[in-house]
Amino acid sequence: MSGPWSLAYDGYDPGQEGLREVLCALGNGYFCSRAAAPDSQADGVHYPGTYLAGGYDRLTTEIKGREIENEDLVNLPNWLVLEIRIDDGPWLRPDEVEYLDYAQELDLARGILHRRLRFRDGSGRVTRWVERRLVSMADQHVAGLEVTIVPEDWTGPLHIRSGLDGTVVNSGVERYRELNGRHLETVDRGKADAETVWLTSRTVQSRIEITEAARTRVFAGGEPVEPGARQSEVLADLVAQVIDLEIDAEREVRVEKIVAVYTSRDHAISEAGLAAREKVAGAGSFDELAEAHATAWAHLWEQFDLGLDLAGEAALTDDAQVKLRVHLFHLLQTVSQHSIDRDVGVPPRGWHGEAYRAHIMWDELFIFPLLNWRYPVLTRALLRYRYHRLPAARRLARDAGYRGAMFPWQSGSSGREESQVLHLNPQSGRWIPDDTNRQRHIGSAVAYNVWHYYEVTGDREFLRDYGAEMLVEIARFWASIAEFDQARDRYVIRGVMGPDEFHTGYPGADREEHIGLDNNAYTNVLAAWVLNRARDVLELIPPCHGRRLCDRLGLADSEIEAWDEISRKLFVPFHDGVISQFEGYETLEEFDWAGYRETYGDIQRLDRILEAEGDTPNRYKASKQADVLMLFYLFSADELRLLFEQLGYPFDPQIIPDTIDYYLQRTSHGSTLSRVVHSWVLARANRQQSWRLFQSALDSDIADIQGGTTPEGIHLGAMAGTVDLMQRCYTGIETRGDALHFNPSLPDGLERLRARLRYRGQEIDFEITHRRLRIHCRQFSAAPVTVAYRGRFRQLGAGATQEFHVIGPAERDRSEPPPNASDPAHGTGTEGSEPDDR
Numbered sequence: 001m002s003g004p005w006s007l008a009y010d011g012y013d014p015g016q017e018g019l020r021e022v023l024c025a026l027g028n029g030y031f032c033s034r035a036a037a038p039d040s041q042a043d044g045v046h047y048p049g050t051y052l053a054g055g056y057d058r059l060t061t062e063i064k065g066r067e068i069e070n071e072d073l074v075n076l077p078n079w080l081v082l083e084i085r086i087d088d089g090p091w092l093r094p095d096e097v098e099y100l101d102y103a104q105e106l107d108l109a110r111g112i113l114h115r116r117l118r119f120r121d122g123s124g125r126v127t128r129w130v131e132r133r134l135v136s137m138a139d140q141h142v143a144g145l146e147v148t149i150v151p152e153d154w155t156g157p158l159h160i161r162s163g164l165d166g167t168v169v170n171s172g173v174e175r176y177r178e179l180n181g182r183h184l185e186t187v188d189r190g191k192a193d194a195e196t197v198w199l200t201s202r203t204v205q206s207r208i209e210i211t212e213a214a215r216t217r218v219f220a221g222g223e224p225v226e227p228g229a230r231q232s233e234v235l236a237d238l239v240a241q242v243i244d245l246e247i248d249a250e251r252e253v254r255v256e257k258i259v260a261v262y263t264s265r266d267h268a269i270s271e272a273g274l275a276a277r278e279k280v281a282g283a284g285s286f287d288e289l290a291e292a293h294a295t296a297w298a299h300l301w302e303q304f305d306l307g308l309d310l311a312g313e314a315a316l317t318d319d320a321q322v323k324l325r326v327h328l329f330h331l332l333q334t335v336s337q338h339s340i341d342r343d344v345g346v347p348p349r350g351w352h353g354e355a356y357r358a359h360i361m362w363d364e365l366f367i368f369p370l371l372n373w374r375y376p377v378l379t380r381a382l383l384r385y386r387y388h389r390l391p392a393a394r395r396l397a398r399d400a401g402y403r404g405a406m407f408p409w410q411s412g413s414s415g416r417e418e419s420q421v422l423h424l425n426p427q428s429g430r431w432i433p434d435d436t437n438r439q440r441h442i443g444s445a446v447a448y449n450v451w452h453y454y455e456v457t458g459d460r461e462f463l464r465d466y467g468a469e470m471l472v473e474i475a476r477f478w479a480s481i482a483e484f485d486q487a488r489d490r491y492v493i494r495g496v497m498g499p500d501e502f503h504t505g506y507p508g509a510d511r512e513e514h515i516g517l518d519n520n521a522y523t524n525v526l527a528a529w530v531l532n533r534a535r536d537v538l539e540l541i542p543p544c545h546g547r548r549l550c551d552r553l554g555l556a557d558s559e560i561e562a563w564d565e566i567s568r569k570l571f572v573p574f575h576d577g578v579i580s581q582f583e584g585y586e587t588l589e590e591f592d593w594a595g596y597r598e599t600y601g602d603i604q605r606l607d608r609i610l611e612a613e614g615d616t617p618n619r620y621k622a623s624k625q626a627d628v629l630m631l632f633y634l635f636s637a638d639e640l641r642l643l644f645e646q647l648g649y650p651f652d653p654q655i656i657p658d659t660i661d662y663y664l665q666r667t668s669h670g671s672t673l674s675r676v677v678h679s680w681v682l683a684r685a686n687r688q689q690s691w692r693l694f695q696s697a698l699d700s701d702i703a704d705i706q707g708g709t710t711p712e713g714i715h716l717g718a719m720a721g722t723v724d725l726m727q728r729c730y731t732g733i734e735t736r737g738d739a740l741h742f743n744p745s746l747p748d749g750l751e752r753l754r755a756r757l758r759y760r761g762q763e764i765d766f767e768i769t770h771r772r773l774r775i776h777c778r779q780f781s782a783a784p785v786t787v788a789y790r791g792r793f794r795q796l797g798a799g800a801t802q803e804f805h806v807i808g809p810a811e812r813d814r815s816e817p818p819p820n821a822s823d824p825a826h827g828t829g830t831e832g833s834e835p836d837d838r
């Protein structure tokens with residue numbers, strides 16, 4: 001990295017190429033292209049991949065005698081193709097030349113990827129290659145590639161090939177390669193005019209038609225080269241133009257390739273092919289596009305950037321600032337203003353690769369909080385992805401014998417369950433049954449996201465038109481899956497999984513007889529919370545609308561009363577003074593962490609290691625990721641106390657640090673989400689450890705800490721989660737009682753934090769140091785809001801500033817009970833108090 005706005009690499013390293021392709025991928029919320037070299041092909045080192053947001057297709061493959069259907073994010077025709085041939089030599093490929101200089105840099109401020117290379121080809125000629133590329137944030141359908149070629153020590157014929165390659169298949173994830181990956185068929189291709197070729201493809205099953213049109217202009221010594229020197233190449237699935245030039249040493253040739261991408265799913269077009277050809281014909285030069293694109297990025301950064309002043313050693317060694325920008329950059333390339341009308345969700349691995357087939361999972365829970373406070377209209381749109389799939393979730397519930405809506409663990413185009421039924425363990429080479437779809441907690445994540453969107457925005461219209469129906473149907477599902485256990489006088493939820501994917505069932509259980517686990521604490525407590533919110537929402541929306549909703553859904557008063565009863569009687573297991581991950585957890589064996597670390601080094605994916613040994617993590621007290629601890633991530637100590645009391649369980653505050661400590665020692669962090677959660681829950685109790693985990697979460701993708709998963713796609717939950725740690729956790733920001741509460745506790749490594757957020761229609765700038773909190777409201781006509789610091793309330797109107805003296809951790813420790821227990825970041829005692837400074 002060099003500088004606070006740049007992700008830079010020096011030298012060519014084939015082993016790192018997949019990682020760089022993902023970390024330097026360019027996208028705009030509509031489509032995304034990996035940063036593959038334009039002269040590369042998929043070959044194990046390079047993987048040109050272009051993906052449309054929500055561009056899914058289903059194919060069937062026979063595995064172990066079973067027909068397996070998978071819905072993939074389709075790899076679209078490669079628009080980058082730009083390669084050169086000197087004289088009568090071969091088309092040059094990245095790995096067939098000798099690099100004398102190689103630098104690659106992603107300019108995060110302007111959204112431009114630069115590559116500057118010097119190479120010697122097989123005949124000893126030295127050539128310079130200077131490249132810029134963009135995927136426009138200003139015009140979602142446009143991308144551009146500019147390459148300047150300079151012969152250093154040769155003169156003679158140069159051939160340039162610029163094309164669109166529809167021969168691509170989905171083969172980006174090695175363990176999926178046995179599955180059918182040819183999702184595209186070419187519909188037609190051709191030449192639109194002297195400078196432009198186009199290719200129309202269609203996905204095999206979902207029948208999305210995609211047209212790419214490419215306009216290529218060539219300038220030699222600054223002058224356009226006559227189009228006469230071009231030949232078209234029209235193959236079955238590929239179209240290109242070959243441009244022949246005579247070139248002198250040290251005389252530069254600049255190639256400008258502007259591409260338009262449209263699909264049959266786009267709005268405001270007649271037909272994708274027509275739209276793409278028209279767009280590219282009217283598009284400006286690369287420089288003009290780059291300017292509009294940079295302005296769009298500048299506007300995004302105004303809304304999303306965070307300013308950090310790092311202290312002491314952290315300031316010298318730490319590049320947290322740029323890493324957070326990389327995270328924001330990829331988040332905004334995955335979901336942006338261009339996602340708003342697109343019926344897409346937010347994929348945990350971005351539209352950057354093929355991992356998890358870009359299915360939509362619970363990772364939204366780590367992403368929406370960031371968006372709620374920055375760009376709530378985006379969360380609103382992404383929540384509607386779920387709303388549109390309520391009928392499918394109802395169908396899933398009904399087919400499983402339940403009422404209400406059961407959202408699928410993995411959701412793609414239609415909202416049916418897209419989780420794999422078999423998955424390949426690369427460590428053993430075996431295909432094994434995949435039960436992870438029993439993570440019914442996904443429905444509560446949807447409900448939580450609806451509720452928190454409402455809390456931050458106050459958008460009752462959304463609740464009334466969409467949110468209430470989702471909450472009610474999810475609550476209905478929980479009420480119907482919960483069974484009454486007479487002996488306990490409690491409700492139980494059997495046969496599910498918590499977030500920890502190492503525990504899919506009981507050791508030795510016959511899958512036919514008992515699948516999943518019983519009474520996962522996270523699932524049960526969240527179910528109680530959802531049942532509460534569903535009743536609240538019916539109070540919040542206008543009564544006539546509530547009546548219409550109940551009529552429509554056939555929701556009787558008796559059903560709502562039953563929710564109250566269930567929400568007070570759900571069973572939560574405990575053992576040894578901590579909350580049990582699930583019922584029976586205490587009977588599992590302790591795991592030999594030290595022994596396995598010694599044998600295997602990296603044991604993040606213990607599930608694969610154990611399966612390869614013929615064992616299973618189901619036998620051990622060993623978690624892949626935070627499960628019970630998710631409760632402390634999502635809820636304040638006070639909220640949890642109230643929930644447990646409502647459930648009839650005493651809640652000694654000491655249970656929080658004890659439970660954190662217990663699971664911290666038994667977690668492998670095999671999911672990148674895990675460090676975010678642990679860093680969060682330790683933020684007040686153990687600041688140093690929280691900061692260390694935060695820094696390691698920052699490296700999840702940049703350093704590919706899982707050793708090979710990032711080339712398959714970014715980890716957006718960890719990316720957004722780390723920014724949110726800054727935004728909400730270390731600042732102690734939350735909404736309660738119609739006030740915006742701050743309660744900062746900056747880590748020692750952080751001297752100052754500046755950011756901007758939106759709250760109830762206002763834009764608020766804040767700056768926090770260890771001693772001072774300054775909150776400023778920008779000029780805008782929205783109503784004043786109430787801000788608070790540790791029980792001191794102030795009105796904040798447009799243009800006004802409020803300052804508070806921040807007390808340090810020592811003072812705070814003196815004035816408060818221990819860790820998290822009454823953590824005022826999560827609110828103690830101030831609820832319902834009257835603002836003192838109105």
Ligand code: BGC
Nearest residue numbers: 348361362363499501670671
């Ligand atoms: C985690 C899940 C997560 C998924 C996608 C898995 O490794 O266990 O919790 O939803 O990755 O990020």
